[in-house]
Amino acid sequence: MPAKIEITRDDILPMDQYAAKRAEHRKKISGVKKHRRVSVGPDATFYFENYDTMWYQVHEMLHVEKGGEEQIADELEAYNPLIPNGSELVATMMFEIEDPDRRDKVLRQLGGVEDTITLSIDDEIIRAVPEGDIDRTKSDGKTSSVHFLHFPLTSAQIKKFKENKAKVILGFSHKNYAHMAVLPEAARECLSDDLD
Numbered sequence: 001m002p003a004k005i006e007i008t009r010d011d012i013l014p015m016d017q018y019a020a021k022r023a024e025h026r027k028k029i030s031g032v033k034k035h036r037r038v039s040v041g042p043d044a045t046f047y048f049e050n051y052d053t054m055w056y057q058v059h060e061m062l063h064v065e066k067g068g069e070e071q072i073a074d075e076l077e078a079y080n081p082l083i084p085n086g087s088e089l090v091a092t093m094m095f096e097i098e099d100p101d102r103r104d105k106v107l108r109q110l111g112g113v114e115d116t117i118t119l120s121i122d123d124e125i126i127r128a129v130p131e132g133d134i135d136r137t138k139s140d141g142k143t144s145s146v147h148f149l150h151f152p153l154t155s156a157q158i159k160k161f162k163e164n165k166a167k168v169i170l171g172f173s174h175k176n177y178a179h180m181a182v183l184p185e186a187a188r189e190c191l192s193d194d195l196d
Helices: 014-021 022-033 050-064 070-084 100-108 155-162 185-192
Strands: 038-042 044-048 088-095 119-121 124-127 146-152 170-171 178-183
Touching: 014 022, 014 050, 014 100, 038 146, 038 170, 038 178, 044 119, 050 070, 119 146, 119 155, 124 155, 155 185
Parallel strands: none
Antiparallel strands: 038 044, 044 088, 088 146, 119 124, 119 170, 170 178
């Protein structure tokens, strides 16, 4: 059965029903996210999204902000583009630096980093396509701590990605952040479910 690629209004629970089972939903999503998190270098973490992670995010936003029916369309518009469509992987990449002074210093050195992110499958390189909602690097050269990325794959690349022995590497080629990480096998298997 193909993965779901869109959250509709019919998928949204009434907020009192969601609140009553919120802890249960949080526990379930922790299991879903377990193999969707990949660290690259000392500060960057990729959270690979799918229908379940975005369904949870939409419900959390509705629960916290309490915007009611009027808020639902905005949340669906914001989060549906982050659900992989069957021929791509989608990730939220975050620079997770707790110290605010260090975070500011690092982000000021990483302008344009979103254009240096790649996924390679057995040495075949796929460039990340940043979500086009806003520029994540400001005119002063400082980048955002959060980036939304699409990795479009061809049919042949999907086939390769799904093979048990595929070596998949996630990396940056930025002059100030040139780090790579091999996707653990559990992550590769989990992310294979996002691809048709």
